Amino acid sequence: MNALSQRTSGLVQRRTEAIRSAAADKEKESGGEEEEVRRGEEEEDDKTDSKETRLTLMEEVLLLGLKDREGYTSFWNDCISSGLRGCMLVELALRGRLQLEACGMRRKSLLSRKVICKSDAPTGDVLLDEALKHIKETQPPETVQSWIELLSGETWNPLKLHYQLRNVRERLAKNLVEKGVLTTEKQNFLLFDMTTHPLTNNTIKQRLVKRVQESVLEKWVNDPHRMDKRILALILLAHSSDVLENAFAPLQDEHYDLGMKRVHTLLELEPEKECTKPSANELMWAVVAAFTK
Numbered sequence: 001m002n003a004l005s006q007r008t009s010g011l012v013q014r015r016t017e018a019i020r021s022a023a024a025d026k027e028k029e030s031g032g033e034e035e036e037v038r039r040g041e042e043e044e045d046d047k048t049d050s051k052e053t054r055l056t057l058m059e060e061v062l063l064l065g066l067k068d069r070e071g072y073t074s075f076w077n078d079c080i081s082s083g084l085r086g087c088m089l090v091e092l093a094l095r096g097r098l099q100l101e102a103c104g105m106r107r108k109s110l111l112s113r114k115v116i117c118k119s120d121a122p123t124g125d126v127l128l129d130e131a132l133k134h135i136k137e138t139q140p141p142e143t144v145q146s147w148i149e150l151l152s153g154e155t156w157n158p159l160k161l162h163y164q165l166r167n168v169r170e171r172l173a174k175n176l177v178e179k180g181v182l183t184t185e186k187q188n189f190l191l192f193d194m195t196t197h198p199l200t201n202n203t204i205k206q207r208l209v210k211r212v213q214e215s216v217l218e219k220w221v222n223d224p225h226r227m228d229k230r231i232l233a234l235i236l237l238a239h240s241s242d243v244l245e246n247a248f249a250p251l252q253d254e255h256y257d258l259g260m261k262r263v264h265t266l267l268e269l270e271p272e273k274e275c276t277k278p279s280a281n282e283l284m285w286a287v288v289a290a291f292t293k
Helices: 002-044 057-065 080-094 126-137 144-152 158-163 168-178 202-216 229-240 253-267 282-292
Strands: 098-100 115-117 185-189 192-196
Touching: 057 080, 057 168, 057 202, 057 229, 080 098, 080 126, 080 144, 080 168, 080 229, 080 282, 098 282, 115 126, 126 144, 126 168, 144 158, 144 282, 202 229, 202 253, 229 253, 229 282
Parallel strands: none
Antiparallel strands: 098 115, 185 192
């Protein structure tokens, strides 16, 4: 009986260990995607900024476009609206929330591939979560070009007007006010009063401008895939939003010319080719392709 009891005990123990092992494997698999999303967010954290002053791509682009004293963007800039929507898509991709559908055997072009929700975990940013909700709930999925138009309200289909994200610049400016970067004032423009957001924390903007300048001057690596994904996206999207010039305006002529020359080498890249390289962010290159088509 002792031998039989020992064999039975051994079987139970091995079965228990097998169950535990299987459960651990399942938990590991289920947590894999969450871990990937978490890592994606950590990679995008600006290690030089505190949590209070960490900015999203949209906020950085708006900050580059705002006039410091006046507190508003140029009235002649008609690119920044769609540019900010492109920033949202790239920000969500960098945070592991969105991706492009597989290109398939026929190698679909970037602009014909649909945007897929990879994770619907909240980002903590109201605008990003609002855009993510629209993308997740839309069936069939839409392309990057369509989402930029829909989120901007540039659609002829009245049934899709509800996708428009309204007052984006004002909402982003309020985010920057909460982060202590801007303040809020009222200015009179003859026929109407306008809420403006002048700069109060010049250190944060100067740090942002310096980061953009250094990426194409002192820290230039001559290979977009060796650049930090976030700074690469910022340069390309700031150009698409027609605000990149503001970051280079303070430079001396020779540094300005060199910096702009290197920026143009980035702008001349072929998105279809670049997205096939290892570790490339396909959705970012799709947004670039949408603005340069």
